Amino acid sequence: MIANDPYAELERRFARLSAVQRASAILNWDRSTMMPDGASDDRADQLATLGVIAHGMISAPDMPELLGRAEARASGLDPWRVANLREMRRLWVHESALPADLVEARTRATAACEMVWREARKNADFKALLPTLGEVLTLVRRAGEAKAAALGTTLYDALLDEFEPGGRAARIDVLFAELKSFLPGLLGRVIEHQRSQPPPLALDGPFPVEQQRKLGEELIRLIGFDFSHGRLDVSAHPFTGGTADDVRITTRYDEADFARALMGVLHETGHGLYEAGLPRDWRRQPVGNARGMALHESQSLLMEMQACRSDAFVAFAAPRMRTAFGKDGPAWAVDNIHRLYTQVAPGFIRVDADEVTYPLHIMLRYRLERALLAGDLPLGELPGAWNEGMRDLLGIVPPDDALGCLQDIHWPDGGWGYFPTYTLGALAAAQLFAAAGRAHPDLLHAIGKGDFAPLLGWLRANVHGKGSFASTDQILTEATGAPLGTAAFKAHLESRYLPA
Structure with missing residues (x-):
């Protein structure tokens, strides 16, 4: 009854x-x-x-x-x-x-x-x-x-709606067309500029996993990750899981390149902070859930790309990196580390991609999963179609399927319709970080001191604490003054990667 x-x-x-x-x-x-x-x-x-x-x-x-x-x-x-x-x-x-x-x-x-x-x-x-x-x-x-x-x-829209409520392919097509209208040209200009500069010095490894883990934990504690309500572990593919009160983040380590794991940890911390900041009074109800994966990915990319690859954060983190690995010398200077962290070059692996090429990885997956779902591409032909798409969008061809169509867990795990939210998240991250900077003009100065409280406080009030109270566009419009678009992302890329 x-x-x-x-x-x-x-x-x-x-x-x-x-x-x-x-x-x-x-x-x-x-x-x-x-x-x-x-x-x-x-x-x-x-x-x-x-x-x-x-x-x-x-x-x-x-x-x-x-x-x-x-x-x-x-x-x-x-x-x-x-x-x-x-x-x-x-x-x-x-x-x-x-x-x-x-x-x-x-x-x-x-x-x-x-x-x-x-x-x-x-x-x-x-x-x-x-x-x-x-x-x-x-x-x-x-x-x-x-x-x-x-x-x-x-x-396709029905599957997309599982991850991004109200999301539609027609809207994605418009945003992706805008990105494709300027990304290839911008990528060429960035690479040309970087080639005109002396190449950055490589950091000398190896980097023991235990030291990498300690460094990652130190930095994410400072950012605001609460280890009394969360864990950091290892998995084949980095992800954030668990619950709002028990956040589980993972990474994977490479003793030849500590930046891969460190940036992965910082990325997943953005996800974890979003989960931990959801409205406490509504934790057990649908309205208390994260709004969707576009905003979720915005939080991880904002933390990893916008905040933690900034000049200010690298200046803060570099001494801690030197201490963690017992290193010194010109390669470990702040300017050199920042140049390494902002190098742009087409690569095979999405999760290691720079900000400029990352959307091209997503466009490929979006194109392929729509074709597979529609039956226009037989599944057995996926490796060849993947390699052809990589050649078309990034000018490179994976030497094997581990570096190609096998690299992501999403399709085996049932996440069809998920991939576009990564780039939607990158667009939202640029809008949100710019708006946070307008609200706190000294934001980068605070980050340069390891103080993420102004940024995290602003995100708690304008994104995390909203849960699913409103749509993605409503939350973005209230926080930034505009619905989701490409302008802030383009401005961010030009500011960071091209000389004034």
């Missing part, structure tokens, strides 16, 4: 649903960090079971009536509860579109595919991944078709 207060009953149910989802988040983190390989089948069963339980909770037979009754009384609710009810409806539409057997099958398939991907990537063997990835793609298509029918959108 439905309770007399339908909204209160919905809050109770979604709080219970949140507990199931948070448990799944920790199991997912463990699967990618500490779980022994032999436990993969058991873990897939656990996650599939929890997924079916969560699906059953949100798609219960009486949920439509309960939502309808609560919406009929919405005029008596405060704005946060109205927004929460809207998010409940959105989640119900997504989840109720899928039958339980499809939810279970997709969860099992992605869990199995991730484990196969680890070995396939290690061995640069795409053929080994093809059967399980094909199964994932088939199930993702089925889910996308079901959600498209419920949402009244295209298949």
